[in-house]
Amino acid sequence: MIELDNLTKVFDTPKGAVVAADHISMEVPPGEICILLGPSGCGKTTTLKMINRIVKPTSGKVFIDGDDTTGMDTQTLRRNIGYVIQQIGLFPNMTIEENITIVPRLLGWDRAKYRERARELMAMIALEPDAFLKRYPSELSGGQQQRIGVARALAADPPVMLMDEPFGAIDPINRAVIQDEFLKMQQALKKTIMFVSHDIDEAIKMGDRIAVFREGKLVQYSAPDDLLAAPKDSFVESFLGEDRALKRLNLVKVRDIVTDEIGTVSPGDTLENALTRIDDFGYQNSILMVNDHRQPAGIVNRSVTRTTKGYCRDHFQAVPAMIGLDDDLRKAASLMFAHDTTWLPCVDEDGKVCGQITQRAMTRHLGARFRARQGNAQNPDIAIKE
């Protein structure tokens, strides 16, 4: 656990005092990722660097797992905190292997153990050990260097990690890939992480909690969904962007709003039967046809059932799209737009139909929080300690 208690940093500059961090108090529970978010110059890096004492706080305290770090030996403290700096900072005089094993070597691990660890780390960041370990940082792309920077911070398996825009130098496509890899890693490693970002989408994706900073002050500290649903003031609101409702689609899983009830027909049903079912369930245009294993087999259109006689198996169309329970609503919305439909069948891991998701259910779910907020102006978030 990381706990900041009234942490303050004032820089004395020739132009006068700059308050880079102003009485920051917050807690990051063990095993969670906390994103420090805010515009350039708002004090994210400064706050982060006070945790490993690269920057000495002007006042206030940092506790790690309950221990006050103020009086600790800085070297011991830092060896137990993984640190990824904003400028990557790989040592150009060392090979990749030497770079990622530097902390284990400082800690006096034996050779066999740290070399083994190097290969393990490379697998973790999805880079081929044999191809990269003997290279020098200048022989890697910016994105590869950033991955190595993360591996170096993870090397001695520190319980706490500080990461300053660790994926900043990576193009959007690869960034998404690395973010996914990192989240998968985090599920297994359960580190307590402070992560600086100025990219809202990254914050929403990676963060268990998000701390929004403005001019050295912590403005709001909430879970991503709470932040998007209930921004505390107009600054946070404008920082999150006009499309914050859409951003929330990323956070909600189909599983959360799926309705189990779905009317279906089987290939052997008559079209007359199908029409009755469509009307019974109140469907507008069509009904899903499933096979013997309850897997989606086709769509039977209402217009067909009214004008034609026969069996469903002879008069169906292909299923335009379906969605898995663990997909997010963003994918669901995207599929609905792409196929001009207002509902999607949901399938489980075995491909069996287990319900449906409708546009109305989505809008209702997203809207609920906004209405709740208008109803009671208090924000429901974890209180910021004042």
Added chain:
Amino acid sequence: MPIQTMKGALRALLLVAIFFAGVWSHSSGLIDDFLWYLPDVQYLMGEHLWLTAVSGSLAIAVAIPLGILLSRPSMARWAESLMQVLNVGTTIPTLAVLALSMSFLGIGTVPAVFGLFVATLLPITRNTYAGLKGVNPALMEAAAGIGMSPTQRLFKVELPNALYVIFAGMRTALTINVGTVPLAFLIGAGGLGELIFTGIDLYDPVMMLAGAIPTALLAIVVDAVIAFIAFVVVPRGVNPARA
């Protein structure tokens, strides 16, 4: 393509010229004249190298620690002004330095070594200091953030990254040192300067060249040797020569 052919033609022309210069110098007896000085050259070259080796290694032994010391954060307040003083020191002609050191150390090897030492010290100190100060601050921050002690930072990060610049300083300084040793003859320390200055005094160009040409060759060899050491010693990742 035309440039390539021109280069080729020039090279051929040069080789022909060298060949005829050789033929001419042999027929005119010049080579025999030079050969006559060979024993002297051998002996004086030994002295010459000895002066360079002693003054040079003393200078390296003092300059690198001095440069390191000046680059420490605790020295930041004085370092810049001290470097200014050193820079002014570099502009004093070596002959003047030798003269000064003679005036309080007398005549012979000791004042010569001392004068050469001072002249060699400055460029190495300056490059060591500049090289260490020039190490990317992000590397220093990463090193500190990882939990390296100041000593570990110096030896594992700062010095390896500054090494190429430090070697460049040694190359310059020692090449200049070799070229300056002839002046040491003027305060009685021997070396190839004996042939050069005596040759000048006696209006004997062959004798003068018998001192000057080996001096020039020595300077080139010393430069190449240090460049080779740098090539081997400086880690590949920060060695422009091996990029």
